[in-house]
Amino acid sequence: MLELSLWKRLTILLVCLAGLAVALPNVFYTRAERYNDAVTAIERGAVTTPEIQADLDQWPDFLPSAVVNLGLDLRGGAHLLAEVQLEDVYASRFDGYWPEVRDALRPLRDQVGGVQRDRTAPADELRVRISNPDGLQVAVDALRDLAQPIVSLTGVGQNDIEVSGAGETITVRLSEAERTATDDRTMAQSLEIIRRRVDEAGTREPTIQRQGTDRILIQVPGIGSAQELKLLIGITAKLTFHPVRGNATSLDQRVESDQIVLPALDDPGQFYILEQDAVVTGDDLVDSQPAFDQNGRPAVTFRFNPSGARAFGVYTAENVGSLFAVVLDNEVVTAPQIREAITGGSGQITGNFTVEEANRQAILLRAGALPAGMTFLEERTVGPELGQDSIDAGKVASLVAMAAVVVFMIASYGLFGTFATIALGINITLIFGVLSMIGGTLTLPGIAGIVLTIGMAVDANVLVFERIREELKTARGPARAIALGYERALSAIVDANITTFIIAVILFTLGSGPVRGFAVTLGIGILTSVFTAIFVTRLLIVLWFERRRPKQIEV
Structure with a gap:
């Protein structure tokens, strides 16, 4: 029959209230943001000045204060695409190897003769000339003893260098596995340095991520210009x-x-x-x-x-x-x-390092300076006015979409459509609540995901209501029809939303930047819309039905 146990009603109510409380700071965005900035400054050791205290007074301590972070296209800021010159690391690496090679060959002077480095060799090779070609194999064997096992999960069982000889020349190269590991470490180090530099500037939710094998995307909301960001990245750690x-x-x-x-x-x-x-x-x-x-x-x-x-x-x-x-x-x-x-x-x-911890500690030790030069392939400054225009356009699109859905639902399903629109409002609140909880960043594609969610959110209600219409023709009474409507529409609702959620996961996994922002809001919207359609609208219908006890209903 049409009934919900007390614990289910309380759970649904608590989830909705919790979502409202977490989403509330976004209604008072500026006040909550100033409060959060003041708290962060105090945590970093700042003295509580009258200005900081005034910001702390902007928001009650007992309420959640997390807000949805605005992305570059909404807040304004700077965008850079940098290419890391990985060859610089190879040259530096072999400069460090040369003293070891020289020391290894020094006891073999009688067999190999004089030892001299060939400075005309490419950056990714170390070439050593010996004066006695008869000792070539002895020299090659001695240098092969310098090889070390690769410390990476993908290079287990392989050595870091390859040594070969021909005539009077010995060539030392990084093995392919070591080149890959070196490239990964160099990119990880560059990302770590840039992230530390940007975080020290106090900016909120920058996007710093690797693209391809040798490029880094840097997007910092709230910063004045791309030139300012380039200067910030250029600062060297002490x-x-x-x-x-x-x-x-x-x-x-x-x-x-x-x-x-x-x-x-x-x-x-x-x-x-x-x-x-x-x-x-x-x-x-x-x-x-x-x-x-x-x-x-x-x-x-x-x-x-x-x-x-x-x-x-x-x-x-x-x-x-x-x-x-x-x-x-x-x-x-x-x-x-x-x-x-x-x-x-x-x-x-x-110490008690794992392989991952050893890599991380090495990255931190090298984080005093960028490991290789960077060429900026793309730089762009987004003004705050453009960001505000995007926010205003997103608001208009969301309001128009919601108004259209509300009119359609009420015109098509009457009172039950009203219940669906109430659940739709709760759904939007829960989306912002979840984004605030996870520290998500809202971008213009993210707003597109929310607008799409508004249109899709009532699909489950449409399935349920149409099923209730069918059951009213055969079921014994309206209570039975409503119960069967929810029960028999559940599989279709789950199937339809699971397929869309899988697409959102694929977009998030394989995409980057705007695509991931769209995927995040779409995925969250799918989860919240299923919850509101299956539980919130049902709770509203149950409460109404228990109060009115109608003999007949129209859907």
């Missing part, structure tokens, strides 16, 4: 290495005049007391790569230039057993113990 003098309980702890207190990057409750003067800085860091230690566990290696190697070697020789801190942007990335003097200009950080 990387330093400091002696550790102890632990602190807070950033405010009193220390000596030549000491500083810095927080740990991955542990909010950990603070270190460091010497203010750095032993070496990120300017001396040549490279950092994931590796395996002598026990086969993932680790992180780093390499300095000659001046940095000398300074670091002297310090580690004098401080075996002490801790030293790797500091990035005034946060301690890691603070390992010096087990022995590190005089070769390179070292290794060990």
Whole structure:
């Protein structure tokens, strides 16, 4: 029969009220946004000024304050498409390999003769000339011993370099698997650096994503111009290495005049007391790569230039057993113990790393500067006026779509159409509530997805109402007809919406930028429209039916 248990009614009501509460800040967008900015500033350590306190007073603390973030096309901002020059990394990598190659061949002078690097070699090769061709195979075997296993999930069991020889020339190349891993690490490092730079500027919800093999899309809402964004990306992170003098309980702890207190990057409750003067800085860091230690566990290696190697070697020789801190942007990335003097200009950080963590730590250590040059292929500035025009156009489209649907439903189904339009309003509220909860970004294609959802949202109600009409001809009474209408239309509703939801998932997975924005709002709209059609309209009909007890109904 036509009935809903008390717990189902309360659940439906609570979901609707929760969606309304979460979506409410979007009605007072500016006030909620200023409140959120003030909270973020305080969390980052800002002093509570009268201006910040005034922003905090804009919104009650006990209410949800998350709002839907506006994308570049709605808020205005800057758009860049950058191409990363991956060849720069290969050249730098082989510059670092050359000292190791020279040292490996030095004990074999009697067999290989003189050793000289060929500076005319391509950027992705290291060519070494020996004066005695008879020792070619011995030299090749010695350099093959320098090969290391690749630290990546796709290169397991393969080495990082390939060594070949012909005549008087030995050629060292990166293996194909290592080139792929290097490209991935370079792109990940570039993304990390850019994201850190943009986040430090305090912008909300930037879009920073990889496109293809060597390109990065950067969209930052709220920034003044593309030129300003280019300057922002060009800022270099500050990387330093400091002696550790102890632990602190807070950033405010009193220390000596030549000491500083810095927080740990991955542990909010950990603070270190460091010497203010750095032993070496990120300017001396040549490279950092994931590796395996002598026990086969993932680790992180780093390499300095000659001046940095000398300074670091002297310090580690004098401080075996002490801790030293790797500091990035005034946060301690890691603070390992010096087990022995590190005089070769390179070292290794060990710990309970997984392969993914070792890659991430290496990325953070290299995040002091962009690993390769970038060429900006496309740059565009979107003014806030254009964004406001898009918002206004989206509002008009949504209102027109909703008005048309409301008129059609009420004209076609009378009172039941009114119930469907009420559920439609709740549906739109739930869409914005979910977008606010997940921190989603609303773009112009996203608005198109909402408009499409408005048109599709009543499809389930149409199926139910038409089925009720059919059942009224044969069922025993209106209550039975309504119950059968919902029961027998359910499979058609689920089938129709599942297929559309699958398309939304495919669009989100394979698409990028505007396509993904459309897919997000469409997918959320499908879920909320099914909920409102099956449960909310049914609850409204049940409450009406229990109050009026009609002998006959018209749908």
